[in-house]
Amino acid sequence: MTKQEFLRELEEVLEADASSINGDETLAELGSWDSLAVMTFIAMVDEKFGVTLAASKLADAKSVGDLIALLEDKISG
């Protein structure tokens, strides 16, 4: 998956407007990054990447960049 495709998936998880996330945001800035969004993100990653993220690592993520880093070898560009 490319970085742009990942960002579109993330927008869907957060029910954000299309192309509203550019990858430089902190999760706090996104506003809707709550416990339900975290679960939805875990489900999306499981479905699209076949990876079950460690919830503890996800809890440490502070930015969109940190989320991408969790999937570094699976996201290109």
Add this chain to the structure above:
Amino acid sequence: MQAFISAIEYDLPEGLLTNDMLAAEFPGWSVEKIEEKIGVGIRRIAAKDECASDMGVRAAEKLFASGACSCENIDYLLFCTQSPDYFLPTTACLMQDRLGLPKSCGALDFNLGCSGYIYGLGLAKGLIETGQANNVLLITAETYSKHIHPGDKSVRTLFGDAAAVTLIQGMSEAEQKMGPFVYGTDGSGGKNLIVPTGGFRTPRTVESAQVVEDEQGNFRSQDNLFMNGSEIFTFTLRTIPKSVKELLTLSGKSLDDIDLFVFHQANKFMLEHLRKKLNVPEEKFFMSFQNYGNTVSSTIPIALSDAQREGKLKPGALVMLVGFGVGFSWGATLLYWV
């Protein structure tokens, strides 16, 4: 001798907690979003002086009134709860007396949550098929609402109180009606669904009762239920598909052989994801949390009872049951519905 489920009844407390009630208490909490994701519309909440055992006794009385079995014929009572009446005596012993079960009856409590029904069936099968008992009453009952802080909207949204009773009897047949069983335990996950105080490890104090707000705006003290939802979800993703495969291998069945899947009714989001991951068709995957919420160890028997009433569970049907949760603990089995 083959153990089988011969009857199920359940009891719900009268108290209601609707999404509108939650919205009134928590302005800004998106009721529509929660209902769409979690799938729960109403939870039933026990009264202040109403214990899990009270609901369990009522459920059992319904079962006896239905004519499924007479109370004099029960020779073993298994009570699954994490909300006992007392540290001691054993709540099942008190229930033996309240239900008028014979004094020759065995009775014990076991402390498990969302996996408890599978473990109870496994224990009942062992008792019956080794000739130790003929008519086992398995009661599951929980009042998680009493563990939950009123200001913790995350768990108040999910959990409801309920009790269910299952009568397990024996029949002289060669073919197995219940089993095989797959079990699993990972105590390293214990901290992710816990009431931290109140046992002897961490007794309750004035300090432990102090309420704090978490990052999500939920309020709770150390004396309340804490749930780390994302840890529970990833545990489920890691263990449940594997357990389903193990059970199919052990039984020599394929996914297509199963007529109905009845999983622990955690919530819509989790179950929908598991269903898709396992490639189970929607019509074979029973869901029944809309009017109860997550009732812990009673979700599976309530779902079985509802499925039967809705005509989705016919005699001869092969049913897969999967329970998972607090512990972490999980279990799965197959039933031939009789």
